[in-house]
Amino acid sequence: MNRSDAVDGPAPYADEPAAAASRAAAPDVPDPTASYATERRVAADRVHLRRAIALALHSPLPDPNPRVGAVLVAPDGTVVGEGWHHGAGTPHAEIEALRAAGHAARGVTAYVSLEPCNHTGRTGPCAVALAEAGVARVVFAQPDPNPTAAGGGDTLRAAGVEVSGGLLADEAEAVNRVWTRAVRLGRPYVTWKVAATLDGRTAAADATSQWITSAAARADVHRLRAACDAILVGTGTALADDPRLTVRDVDGRLTGRQPLRVVLGDRPVPATAQLHSAEAETLFVPGHRPATALSQLHRAGIRHAWLEGGATLAAAFLRDGLVDEIVVYLAPTLLGAGRPMVGDLGIGTLADAIHLDLVDITPVGPDVRLILAPAGRKE
Structure with missing residues (x-):
């Protein structure tokens, strides 16, 4: 089991080795274990993304910047850091969460309500900060519509980070309806x-x-x-x-x-x-x-x-x-x-x-x- 699967907990079947051998002999047979693990992983992603979206509501309104929340979750499912953006000129949500996690940020999954930014303004690019902190996986809800800041997902992938985007995008966009x-x-x-x-x-x-x-x-x-x-x-x-x-x-x-x-x-x-x-x-x-x-x-x-x-x-x-x-x-x-x-x-x-x-x-x-x-x- 890799680090990103660990959030889903132990394997659901006690006879996993035997089941794996059987599937190897008959490769066309669907893998129910993989399907179940994927469903559990997506369910966990939804829970943590909704928490990130809820944190985004703490961000100020109005503000030139979007309202963003972030949650860092360790492989065992423990939340090690949270944060939200406090307004233009202040650290972004991802940076707040990384600071809260400290060294525990390495190997985590980062859940962010908006795609991590990819540009340097008053603060540095969050995509780079997440990669340098050793985050293993990033799940974001709304893709960034701002052409100046977009592309964080690609930067993270290029750095070897697993990236998933678009889950609960409508819910996240509702938080930034006017800004978007x-x-x-x-x-x-x-x-x-x-x-x-x-x-x-x-x-x-x-x-x-x-x-x-x-x-x-x-x-x-x-x-x-x-x-x-x-x-x-x-x-x-x-x-x-x-x-x-x-x-x-x-x-x-x-x-x-x-x-x-x-x-x-x-x-x-x-x-x-x-x-x-x-x-x-x-x-x-x-x-x-x-x-x-x-x-x-x-x-x-x-x-x-x-x-x-x-x-x-x-x-x-x-x-x-x-x-x-x-x-x-x-x-x-x-x-x-x-x-x-x-x-x-x-x-x-x-x-x-x-x-x-x-x-x-x-x-x-x-x-x-x-x-x-x-x-x-x-x-």
């Missing part, structure tokens, strides 16, 4: 949030809009804002509403890490505006091209942009196909007139309408939160 799509697209994942009346108005005819939705809905918005890297509005919203664009508690106090505030447009924002406060950093992006703004944000490490601009900016993103998710808070209120949810989309006939898939519907206080995505979109 952002990396594949080469731009931030964009969530458009809008609060409106039942007839689709975001403000009354006299421009009053506070508050269309309830305190419960507003608290929910702050909870979701906290998971984003940036909050984006246009100069129209900045001038009309003088927003803070921060994450706050029910008493209006700042909580946790603040997203980057981003203002798109050419009109100057007065120095007295709240967007110039020290509560959070603000980036002013000139022009009116959503793709240009997103490209700049992606280069700055922004992976999830929370779009809170008005109808005109929302329409610009939708026209360019740059909205990945829509979060709508609907109040049980009718206005009959006022600002619409979205501006002109350039659609002249029903056949050209933008269709959406309903992902989730949840009551929030007296309001309803809808989460939607462009119809038929694949992550």
Whole structure:
């Protein structure tokens, strides 16, 4: 039995030598022992990979880097090290686990929720670190979609490490759903949030809009804002509403890490505006091209942009196909007139309408939160 099979425990049959001799005489007869051992090995792989995926949930959100967990398991099935990534610039999950294991890392199987990285950034390549530590086998769930960091599996194989990838990939990818799509697209994942009346108005005819939705809905918005890297509005919203664009508690106090505030447009924002406060950093992006703004944000490490601009900016993103998710808070209120949810989309006939898939519907206080995505979109 080799080291990677040892995790499966002792052979399941007492007469293994006799069975092996019989199979040698009749090579076409299936080997039930091998099949059973493979099943047990895969079952063990699933258990340890799920632990790695669970550890990945401890990684910070938001962050430019993916959330990753790692588990090191000795040939006798003992877990000798665990770790997860604590954020950009800190050791990766594999390094954390190797440090926890120390000399016990030699000969282990490493279970990682994402393919070990293969590049040198703020830290060195994890694939090389695993090989140098004497790890015998690496099992990872999600292949790395980042072309800059991918290829760790090949590097490990070249170093003589047994590698298996793709098991529980969907479960691991769900932990990094937004990051994965952002990396594949080469731009931030964009969530458009809008609060409106039942007839689709975001403000009354006299421009009053506070508050269309309830305190419960507003608290929910702050909870979701906290998971984003940036909050984006246009100069129209900045001038009309003088927003803070921060994450706050029910008493209006700042909580946790603040997203980057981003203002798109050419009109100057007065120095007295709240967007110039020290509560959070603000980036002013000139022009009116959503793709240009997103490209700049992606280069700055922004992976999830929370779009809170008005109808005109929302329409610009939708026209360019740059909205990945829509979060709508609907109040049980009718206005009959006022600002619409979205501006002109350039659609002249029903056949050209933008269709959406309903992902989730949840009551929030007296309001309803809808989460939607462009119809038929694949992550």
